[in-house]
Amino acid sequence: MIMPATLLSTSLQSLVNRARGRLRYRGGLCVNCLAPNATDGLCQGCREDLPANRWHCHTCALPLPFASAGQRCGECLRNPPPFVRSIAPWRYQFPVDRMISRYKYHGQTAFARPLLRLFCAQLDELMADSPTPDVIIPAPMDGQRQRRRGFNQAEDIAREAGRATGVPVNTDLVLRTRAVNTQRGLSRRERMANLAGVFSARTDIPARVAIVDDVVTTGATTRQLARVLREAGAQEIQVWALARTP
Ligand SMILES: [Zn+2]
Ligand SMILES: [Zn+2]
Numbered sequence: 001m002i003m004p005a006t007l008l009s010t011s012l013q014s015l016v017n018r019a020r021g022r023l024r025y026r027g028g029l030c031v032n033c034l035a036p037n038a039t040d041g042l043c044q045g046c047r048e049d050l051p052a053n054r055w056h057c058h059t060c061a062l063p064l065p066f067a068s069a070g071q072r073c074g075e076c077l078r079n080p081p082p083f084v085r086s087i088a089p090w091r092y093q094f095p096v097d098r099m100i101s102r103y104k105y106h107g108q109t110a111f112a113r114p115l116l117r118l119f120c121a122q123l124d125e126l127m128a129d130s131p132t133p134d135v136i137i138p139a140p141m142d143g144q145r146q147r148r149r150g151f152n153q154a155e156d157i158a159r160e161a162g163r164a165t166g167v168p169v170n171t172d173l174v175l176r177t178r179a180v181n182t183q184r185g186l187s188r189r190e191r192m193a194n195l196a197g198v199f200s201a202r203t204d205i206p207a208r209v210a211i212v213d214d215v216v217t218t219g220a221t222t223r224q225l226a227r228v229l230r231e232a233g234a235q236e237i238q239v240w241a242l243a244r245t246p
Contacts, residue, residue: 042114051091061086061244082226083237088244120164134206139213140176158212174201195224201232
């Protein structure tokens with residue numbers, strides 16, 4: 001059972017945190033509803049209730065309201081992105097949004113762990129119809145933000161995915177040269193201008209690349225990163241993320 005975030009009091013949260021430390025995720029409490037006997041932090045009910053991104057655009061993973069023959073969204077048909085496909089098993093909505101933001105903005109790894117484990121367990125199957133990438137590249141964060149946060153969540157996800165698939169992870173192939181002002185409220189053209197020059201890639205990029213990020217939102221940043229990687233030699237780019245915004 002999933003409870004609204006508001007029902008989870010601070011004291012209950014600290015109970016989860018304490019139990020987490022003691023029980024090492026086996027038979028511990030569910031991070032969503034505090035039920036006992038969770039596996040990797042989620043009980044069976046919450047696991048089944050996660051908002052699966054069942055129908056989605058094959059190219060950018062945008063959630064679609066129903067299964068359609070072509071499985072491409074309008075934006076990808078009008079402006080094909082510089083990547084061939086995206087994998088994002090969940091929609092960025094409750095409780096996935098909360099689980100990811102707890103981790104990303106509060107460093108509470110336990111909230112993301114169930115998603116990471118499930119994501120990696122599904123990767124082989126999800127990758128079945130695509131060639132295995134030569135390298136996994138986490139979406140880079142600008143240095144100042146990473147220093148403040150202490151970690152890059154995309155890198156954590158990339159490392160888990162690398163362990164699960166045996167594909168090497170490389171964090172040195174592309175850099176983020178500066179922070180980006182908010183993309184909210186900007187037109188497509190303005191978003192692209194806002195992102196110009198934000199990534200810089202080395203020249204020896206392998207042919208097949210998987211870009212890893214925690215959430216794909218408008219897709220503009222992912223497009224820009226993929227474009228830079230293509231210019232630097234990548235030929236076939238996939239995007240792997242935990243979640244996609246509807
Ligand atoms: Zn639960
Ligand atoms: Zn699309």
